[in-house]
Amino acid sequence: MRILVIEDDLHLADNLRAALEKEKYSVDLAHDGESGLFHLTEYPLDLAVIDLGLPKMNGIEVIKRARAQQAELPILILTARDRWQDKVEGLDAGADDYLTKPFHPEELIARCNALIRRSAGQANPEMIAGPIRINTRSQQVWLNNIEVSLTGYEYRVLEYLMVNPQKVISKSELTEHIYDQDFDLDSNVIEVFVLRLRKKIDPDGTLNPIETLRGRGYRLRSQW
Template structure:
């Protein structure tokens, strides 16, 4: 999953980015409102972490612009502004959640997972496609009773496909959700990851779950 962090306090921004990457999220980082607005308009994200007190353009103004333009990416406001009026203003502007600094990182992660599940209309943190189970909290995968051990990128791909069961996901879309905007990796690397996923998830089973759609991309087969 790909997260945009817009936070002007550099030490906190770097700490957030590092922590999220350690949890296998792909992270783009913006240190001011203008850069954050540009990235959100130019890329697709699974969620955005947004500070309110930003230089150049404040977070509330950015959020209102996104919603007015139809950008419905889930937004978690992360700010030191903690009065009831400020919380109400943030939620009424279109935020999906509001977390006050200082905060516990585990709580931030739990709120992010909940936002992403809500976006995909899922309440259960365990995704199930046929006999494939994906625990999005523990980031573990099973096929039947057998646990499948995946690399971080392999897990990110299978999780993303599972959030879009039966949908054809292009290589470009998968790449966009696996790598940050500055990455020099090409979309061809997706084919390599899919090859490894097939060996781990499908090779020992008669029912193949990962499908290649010629000229389109990949999909997880649903019953």
């Protein structure tokens, strides 16, 4: 999952990125409203964390313009504790939730997880596909109730497929959502991750949980 953090406090922005990357999110940073809006409307993202007091363009305006350009991703705003009007204005502009400063990183992570689950129609942190079960909060994976150990990137691939059931996901889309930097979209790195993932969640080769659609991408099976 790929998250954009728009925060002009460089120290806080770096701390947020570190906390989110620890939870296996890919993170992009922007430090002013103009560059933040560009990222929001030009890059594939799963969630945005936006501070309201930004230079060049305030957070409220960023949200309004992003929503006007059909940006449908969930948005979490960061507000000062004594500015309840900002919370109301931010929600009215199109934000989905707010967090007041100062806050604990654990609360930020929990709210991000909840917003991403909600946007995918998943209220519960656990998602199930046939004999495969994952918990997006603890990032654990089970096959027939036996825990499976995945690398960070293997987990990101599986989580993204499960959050988007029945959707055909191209290699380039997977690359954009699991990496926080530019990679060669024609490389076979995604194929390697999918191959390793298949071996771990389908060791006998009988389930075929991840379908390959030639020339189009991958899809998590809808029926088991």
